[in-house]
Amino acid sequence: MSDLTFSLSGGCFNCRVAAVIVRDGKILAMQDDRSPYWYLPGGRVRLGETAQQALGRELEEELGAAGELLRPLWLNQGFFTEEVSGKRFHELCLYFLVRLSAHQAPDGEFVRREGERLHRFCWLSFEQLEGEYFYPLFLKKEIFRLPEGFTLRTEYE
Secondary structure, three states, X not given: OOEOEEEEOOEXXXXXXXXXXXXXXXXXXXXXXXXXXXXXXXXXXXXXXXHHHXXXXXXXXXXXXXXXXXXEEEEEEEEEEOOOOOOEEEEEEEEEEEEOOOOOOOOOOEEEEEOOEEEEEEEEEHHHHOOOOEOOOXXXXXXXXXXOOOEEEEEEO
């Protein structure tokens, strides 16, 4: 199946999902060997796949864990230039609050391989996010007040 991402003359459209995994005032962030910044576990939705199915697949691929999807948090309409590729993006990203057990995502830093890619995971404290090279930018402040209901938001970077 194909990812719901495609290039147009003015940039790329992308539909993705992301997991907000919190524990003890920290959020699970990841980095791969291509990206100098931290970001949330997740990835692109495939054609014919629900957002929940996509997130389950991505968590299994990246963390080797199913996770428990607690609730949707945001649909973020993001407009940004990706720093590694330099491409301009129009992205729809669904963020879900997810619970993982300690054995699925141990405390501290850990590394997992997904095919040829190496992923480094780290629990970053909420306060630490402000000073970190971390995306999405809005989460640096919103992590302190997760919405009770599903929220639509727009972010221009």
